[in-house]
Amino acid sequence: MTNERLAVTNAGAAASGAAPATKSLWKKFALFLSTIGPGLFLVGYNIGTGSITTMASAGASHGMILSWAVLLSCVFTYFLIVYFGRYTLITGESALQAFRKHFGRHVALFVLVVLVFTEMVSSIGVMAIITDVVHEWSKPLTADGEGISTILLAILFGGMLVFLLINNRYGFIEKLLALFVALMGISFLMTATMVIPDASVVIAGLVPSIPDTANAGLIVAGMIGTTMGGVLYVARSITVKEKQWKASDLKLEKRDAFISSFLMFFLSLSIMAAAAGTLHPQGLHVENAIDMIQLLEPLAGRFAISIFVVGIVCAGLSSLFPHYMLVPLLLADYRNKPMDLSSTGSKAIVVFYAALGLVVPIFGGRPVLVMIITQVFALLITPIILILMTILQNRKAVMGEQTATPLSTFMLVAMTLFTIFMAVIGVIGIIKAL
Incomplete structure (x- = not known):
């Protein structure tokens, strides 16, 4: 009987010890998420439907030979968000x-207006792509085959985002962004592993080159623009200030910058690989948002394309949160006042x-071209x-x-010259495209 009581006591102690250990683990994870909040904001903003369509278009048209542009822009982005964050840590001022x-x-007003x-x-482009993709994917699910x-x-997604933004605090938005980014990453990784091309092709794509084909320069500039858009760095300084980090938090700021830049590279490459492994060998191109569904589904299967759609929706929503927040955030920052979404x-x-x-659901348009051109304007x-x-x-x-x-x-000078060079290529590409 004594041994039985001892066993029960030990089991109870182990169970009670496991519960605090689990709680401690969750607390550490929550603390980690809170320390990479600015980075998640950037990833959520950066890897949206603009990135998806640009990377998918690049992978479909050129395979993996433009991987270098993704790597280079993410490396540059790491240094730039560190520099902008460092300025705010030292001076207490945001960039704007x-x-x-x-x-x-x-x-300052000129920068703000642009x-x-x-x-x-x-x-406009982000919501258009989300609705186009879900509409196309939902066609087999509706009785008339017309899709939702x-x-x-647009009303449902927009209404949901408006409700959440108006009725919740920034801390909740950060957690929601973390969820969307996680789902997005899992979705694109699963899709890429199902269809990823040979590893040697990916490695060969790290050698810088611009294909001698129509719109290649525009696509490359769009890829750089979606990763290195100036709004990222302005937003970075604001979010670092919102976190109330100080000069002593520079190490934390660098870690946050590395995590966000790595996720940008990883997610962008996964999207490109998904298109390169399926559409490129068939000589197919992404001209409209629904092309990604119509072309990928016969090649990758309904299950793979459903996962890809989940990734697109999560990417779009995680991007629209910062989009809708950014203008009130910029205006408040310009006036040197705290943002109040209420x-x-x-x-x-x-x-x-x-x-x-x-706009696009009602009046129509080509959201993919709109998004790529938008990325160039951002550059x-x-x-x-x-x-x-x-x-x-x-x-x-x-300082x-x-x-x-x-x-x-x-x-800083070298990266500035690089962005000028890519902006010129992008403008030339827009002129040719129009």
Whole structure:
């Protein structure tokens, strides 16, 4: 009897010990998520339907030979978000506030207006692609074979996002973004592993080259633009400030930057591989959003394409959250005031951006071309933002003893010249496409 009691006691102690251990593990995981919040914001914003369509278009048209553009842009993005975050950690100023303070209201206002405009166009394209893809995928599920109405889908998705944004705090949005990013990553990884091309093809694609084909320059510029858009770095400085990180948190900021940049590279390459392994060998191209469903399904199967659709929806929603939040965030930051999504003005902006999602479902259009061109326009403002930040990083009156090193300055200049070069290629591509 004594041995039985001892066994029961030991089992109870083990169970009670397991519960706190499990709780401790969840607390550590929650703490980890809270420390990479700004990075998840960037990943959610960056890997949206714009990235998906651009990467899918690149993979379908050129296989994996443009992998170098993804790798290079993600490496550059890592350094740039570190630099912008570092500036905010040291000075306590976000990029937009710094531009207004040190270069004048008109310079900051110009940057703000361009960013708001690109957000408007991008919001139209993102929702259009989500609704087109779900509409096409749902056709076998409806009695008439017509699929769920894109207008209805835009209202449902937009309404859900508006409700969540207006009624919840930023901390909840971060957790939701983490969920969407996780689902997106799992979906694209599973799809890519089902259809991924030979590894040697992926490795060969890391050698820089631009194919001598129509729209190749536009696609490359779109790939760079979707990863290196100037809005990312402005948003980065704002989210770092929102976290109230200090100069002592530089190591944490670098870790956050690495995680976000790695996820951008991993997800982008998975999307490209899914298209390269199926569409490219068949000589098929992605011209419209629904092409990804119509062309992939016969080659990859209904199960694989359903997983891919889940990834697209998660990518779109994780992108629209920051899209709808970004303008109130930018305006509040420009005025040096805290963002309040419950204010009448912020609510009106969020509803307006959600309403933009109805443009293509109602009036029609080619969302893939719109998204690629939007990525190029996003790249046009990037050199200006980088030049302004390079100047600030080298002003001792601003940075004190923490001015940029000669190596950091060289890298900032090199990346600025690279974005200018890619912007020129993108503009030439837009002219040819139109």
